[in-house]
Amino acid sequence: MRRVAAIYRRELLSYFTSPVAYIILFVFLLANGVTFYFFINAFQGRIDDILRSLYGGIVFWFLILLIPPLLTMRAFSEEKRSGTYELLVTTGISDTALVAGKFLASWTYFMFLWGTLWPFLWMLESVANPEWGVLIAFHFGIALIGLVFCAVGLFASTLTQNQLASASVAMVLNLLVFFMSYFRSFFQPGDLALRYFDYVSPAYHFVNDFANGVIDIRYVVLYGSFSLAFLFVAVKALEWRRWW
Amino acid sequence: MIEVRDLWRHYGRTTALKGINFRVGQGTIAGFLGPNGAGKSTTMKILTTFLPPSRGDATVAGHDVAKEPRAVCAKVGYLPESMPIYPELRVNEYLRHRAVLKGLRGREVKSRVESVMDECSIADVERKLLGALSKGYRQRVGLADALLADPEVLILDEPTSGLDPRQVSEVRRLIDGFRGKRTVLLSSHILGEVEQVCDRVIIVADGEIRVDSTRAKWTEQLQGASRLRVVLDNAPSDVHEVLSRLKGADQVECDGSTFWLRSDRDLRGAIYDLCVKKRWSLLELAPEIATLESLFLEATRDREPVLEDAVEEQSATGGAA
Incomplete structure (x- = not known):
């Protein structure tokens, strides 16, 4: 545990001392600020529409899908490229502790980014009456999906020494997860497969449940097990690389 | 103590180690020499459990590197070649981080960090960012890191590369002080250094051991050659x-x-x-007067080294990207 904490601390510190993280923060704030301004003007205080666009629009998904890979691309790639990985491994730390520390750090930074939205929402209070339950549900959804995408990103980062390659692999995997909802159109209503895709597609969850303020334990299980699966594969990838 | 028995290591089709055997006794300082790509770094990476051997086994401080890697890690201090660092950390932050990773606790962390900083004379740069350090300081931070957990065995891959002559002699004095207390295996290109510090010299070339000799033996051998x-x-x-x-x-x-x-x-x-x-x-x-250099040249002369350094390094850090 102390080792996980040590990795976590260093990793977070490296986010706050690296230019990449600040660029991400800048882009994030800019994108959300602009959309917020635009939707406030466009929907003239119709709070439901504002929220639906803010938490389901193209900018939202763009940020959800593309930011985690940028946060995790360095995680193992950079350590392997610079050789610090060798130093890390020879302290006797377990691969699981290593992955856990880095995963928690990337997720924390991801949540920090989304936390910057709260001042915007607080301002909404003066124009309309946002339903805080819905907002909390949205952020709960973001936290859950962040777990999955950070785990995917970490896994991608164990595969290569090249940060760009790592980010690309993670983005492709994320898009696959996201576009699962589009497979719906292949099926008739009532098909078992349709129900399956509804169960696992994040876009569907955001539009139908989180937007209505529903926090379902099934999502915790789904996203939780998804992320655990990817973390497990990441640990195995590290082990396999060592025995190669 | 370090014991290596019939150790082989392949990287794909290349064979980096061809069944080497050697033994370094408790408290001995051994020099590991050889041309680039001879298999020095590979051997060291196996001894620090970073790489698994393809065949054969190695025991460090009484534990098998393949079967009990954790136990080996706990007893080995390792300084890799060209000391990789996190540029954004300060020297003391880095050492504290490393101390926790190595399993030190509470007050021990603080006291060990201070003592290794003194030992390696880097206390004056403790607040500096690692990225801003000169090569010499960086190398000494690496050495301090290797000493953190008070290891029984030290494995140092070219500890004095990139240092100026004064720093070299400081590091040499430091290593000299380990005699009898810690088992040291150090690789080097500087033959004079090995000649001065080491009780034993092992020369590898082309994945094989060419010379394995104690100080008494090689002095006699060199005298005969003068x-x-x-x-x-x-x-x-x-x-x-x-x-x-x-x-x-x-x-x-x-x-x-x-x-x-x-x-x-x-x-x-x-x-x-x-x-x-x-x-x-x-x-x-x-x-x-014959020097170790003549012994080295003699031992490594007959065949050109086959492995390129780059191949060795790339494969060692995880291979095809």
């Missing part, structure tokens, strides 16, 4: 014969007017007297 050079002006034809008949001269070689004598005693006085007597004009009379 000779006296005599240069005469217009040497008459009988010089070779006369010199050979000189009492104590074991072997005389000649090349034009230059002669080399091997002997187990000092013949300089006798040769001078001889020259005066024979009215030869003596231009030069000098002992040629």
